[in-house]
Amino acid sequence: MPTTSLDPRINRMALATDVTPSEKPPLDQFGTWEVFVQARDNKPPEHAGIVHAPDAEMAFLFAKEQYSRRGRGCVGLAVVPTDAVWVSAYVEGDQNAYDALPPAGPAAGASEAYVVFHLQKRGKQHQFAGMVEAADPPAAAHAARKTLGAEVPLNVWIAPAAAMHASDEEDRDFWTTLPEKKYRDATAYKTTDKLKAFQARQGG
């Protein structure tokens, strides 16, 4: 086919439409884990990002260096498989994600502990809000609405406590030296200052 345009969006308009999509091959990679970092004792653990890993222990190993290798401090770290996280509907503005919950279903099964995370503001991270006991994640969301709903979150994550793999209290010393590792921050090298001083010397 002769090229009619260099703009890929134009070229895509002429794509064949009678193609049947082939079946997607299974992913040849590890599953993902959500990572939560607690920077200080008086701050809640906060979502930091994801890692790929074959199991919880490996996810923890990777998360530690991925998300707490620099910064002012860290006192604890936890990972949970992404597919163990139940996610509520997102709402906007001053709406409450708990108001958008579907009605509670019939109570069923034994109850277990769930960890609840709230997104308070778009562009921020989900933060630990509290724990609830419930039979399943939707029921946990309704339980959380009663005890934690006053926070008016834009989105709620709920994960079984049993699926979380967290650092022990005695492992806080993993991060003893973290505040000193300023050499991992580009700003610590003060390159702009050095460049300006160099330019001043060249000019003078």
Next chain:
Amino acid sequence: MNHPALKDLLYHLADDLLILGHRNAEWTGLGPILEEDIAFASMAQDKVGQSWALYKLLHDLGEPDPDQVAFRREAGAFRCCHLVELPIGAYEFSLMRHFLFDTALLLRFRALQSSSYVPLAQLARKFTGEVKYHDLHGRTWIKQLGNATVAARTRLQAALDEALPWALGVFEAPPREAEIIGEGLFTGEALLQAAWEERVRDILQKTQLALPDFSTITPAYGGRAGRHTEHLAPLLDEMSEVFRIEPDGEW
């Protein structure tokens, strides 16, 4: 202050950490997966940082400053063991070396917490947490791969068999060790080795790897006396290449 036995003790550990830190950093950008690449490079950086802190203690004892000591000595002046000098090899070798070395390092830092040389005891307390993670990293990987596929276990077993004689070289006693133990600076290499063998055995027992009989292995000694493998000099050349261009440069 001139205290040759104490300086030996500090140089052995600092040189081990600097050279292994440099070696492990050679994996930067080449690690098996992104997450591991970052973790391994990060720990390599920790080791270089620990060596710097130990060179600083030596500087306080009258030795040249850390940069001079790290970048301007010839191979024969280094006191590192042979294990840390060896090329990185395939990843399973680097991982096995990391596991064997850091298991010893954690036990060493724990023992050094009660050193009679207070600045060293303080430093050991400060770095134990860092090394606890390094140790966790090493043994978690060994448990993972040591219970994985035949291909993984075969490669890991070969790496273990290859690394062990070198790993035992970590415990080569320094010439003035009687003084080191007598003054309570450190509990000594023999005690450390016994604790290390027990811990390594415990961890390997949780895998499908064959347990080594440590008593039948000839340790690779010589490093503590300044005799090194052919791999150390080229490493030092490369490590000090930038420093030598501008020895007074500030970074």
